[in-house]
Amino acid sequence: MMNLGAFSVSLSVKDIQASKNFYEKLGFQTLGGDISQNWLIIKNGSTVIGLFQGMFEKNMLTFNPGWDENAENLESFTDIRILQNTLKENGVKILSEADESSEGPASFTIEDPDGNPILVDQHR
Secondary structure, three states, X not given: OOOOOEEEEEEEEOOHHHHHHHHHHOOOEEEEEEHHHOEXXXXXXXXXXXXXXXXXXXXXXXXXXXXOOOOOEOOOOOOHHHHHHHHHHOOOOOOEOOOOOOOOOEEEEEEOOOOOEEEEEEOO
């Protein structure tokens, strides 16, 4: 099994304050981010949504290797470069690659067959 880490949906929003107000009515609370920089991470139970204004074109599925759903470090996890290599071996096209000679934080992006972007973003 491939463990991709914590899952969230990253939404490309037009007005971050309006989106924050809307999702608060649904019971979401701010977990992280900076509204002055036009991004917030919000949470309701184990559901995590990222709100991003003006940062990317489409909504994205996001995975964070090394984190749980509270953005806290997991004791053990599969490094992003190993995940990237496994996907390549399985014939998945990597759109933007993590530098395989690096260590620590890195990211890569892929798309599903319908063009939905998937970001794998390791912060540690």
